[in-house]
Amino acid sequence: MSIERIVMHCSASGYGTALEIDRWHKANGWNRIGYNLVITNGIPSYDCYKLKLRYPWGNGQVEWGRAFNDNNIIEPNERGAHTLGLNSRSLGICMIGGKDGHGKMHDFTPEQFHKARIVLVHLCNVLDIPFTNVIGHREFNSAKECPCFNMDKFREFLVKPQNIVHLIDHGEERVWVNHEKDRR
Numbered sequence: 178m179s180i181e182r183i184v185m186h187c188s189a190s191g192y193g194t195a196l197e198i199d200r201w202h203k204a205n206g207w208n209r210i211g212y213n214l215v216i217t218n219g220i221p222s223y224d225c226y227k228l229k230l231r232y233p234w235g236n237g238q239v240e241w242g243r244a245f246n247d248n249n250i251i252e253p254n255e256r257g258a259h260t261l262g263l264n265s266r267s268l269g270i271c272m273i274g275g276k277d278g279h280g281k282m283h284d285f286t287p288e289q290f291h292k293a294r295i296v297l298v299h300l301c302n303v304l305d306i307p308f309t310n311v312i313g314h315r316e317f318n319s320a321k322e323c324p325c326f327n328m329d330k331f332r333e334f335l336v337k338p339q340n341i342v343h344l345i346d347h348g349e350e351r352v353w354v355n356h357e358k359d360r361r
């Protein structure tokens with residue numbers, strides 16, 4: 178089937194990589210990671226999470242989950258497992274962050290949002306998908322909180338990158354500090 182939508186997700190963790198999520202999803206009994214792409218926050222592992230270590234070069238990295246090519250057809254090996262009822266007609270992108278296992282919110286980084294925008298502008302162009310068809314998981318399944326950021330503001334941001342300020346939550350105390358700042 179052809180790709181109609183791109184679905185945004187969050188990992189609901191303060192840390193992670195495609196490799197780490199591949200482990201989590203295999204533990205669910207799946208054969209591999211369910212997302213097509215992962216955008217990392219620079220905190221790759223639980224050890225780094227505990228130590229509050231954020232690696233700048235890993236902040237806003239795009240990693241393959243289930244890789245896909247640039248045509249509009251989802252082939253069997255490209256088909257993700259991320260949005261029940263929509264997997265054969267969509268791609269799934271996971272932003273590391275959101276809610277941790279204890280219900281505490283974690284900020285996504287500006288670097289993640291900027292990279293997500295670069296990726297989505299490209300994908301929507303190549304795959305001929307309007308920005309209105311970039312949706313959040315909870316917009317398809319209202320029982321979900323995922324992706325834990327405001328999708329209306331996110332879609333505005335795709336058109337106006339200066340609107341990044343509306344996506345980053347400054348109201349909440351930041352849990353994570355930059356490694357460089359930490360050392361000062």
Ligand SMILES: [Zn+2]
Nearest residue numbers: 186187314323
């Ligand atoms: Zn989701």
